[in-house]
Amino acid sequence: MRKIILSLSVSLDGYFEGPGGSLDWHLVDEELHQHFNDQLRTMSAFLDGRVSHELMAAYWPTADANPEASPAEAEFAGIWRDMPKYVFSRTLTKADWNAKVLRRVDREEINALKAQPGGDMVIGGATIADEFRRQGLIDAYHLYVMPVILGAGRPLFPASGVRTDLRLVETRRFTNGVALLRYEAGAGDSQG
Structure with missing residues (x-):
């Protein structure tokens, strides 16, 4: 069964975003970007x-047509373009770039997706991630901790009253100071 990561x-x-939605504090150098590509290339x-x-x-x-794009950026453009996408939205009627719009996170529908053959699936975006987390649909968490304290912004996990137990399975330090913390969801997920 495919996992949701x-x-x-x-x-x-x-914080997932800084004040005003800023992301300029993300330290994505060539090493980290290549790591992302290596991970995402295997997803479905x-x-x-x-x-x-x-x-x-x-x-x-x-992005790969931009002459200033790094090799890792150009590679990711192809990965992103070719990868099937599911976009969760109550307002979109269609989405381009190999994407299908789903109105809500339906547990049965997501479990049917997980049962299909292929690589794991990856979640992007804090709001949708929190909905998946509250429903116990995330199998693994790959958190890239940036070496910065923002002091304000949008939290990755807003208060929800839902506890999620995790098991640390890997740590990795990148040369730019970013730390990967890779967790698997534990059997003790519960409502708090």
């Missing part, structure tokens, strides 16, 4: 909320 960057104090689908999908669709479809 949350793979996102976060500040040391737990992106699971995104509307905002994340629109952000990605505004840049990545043609």
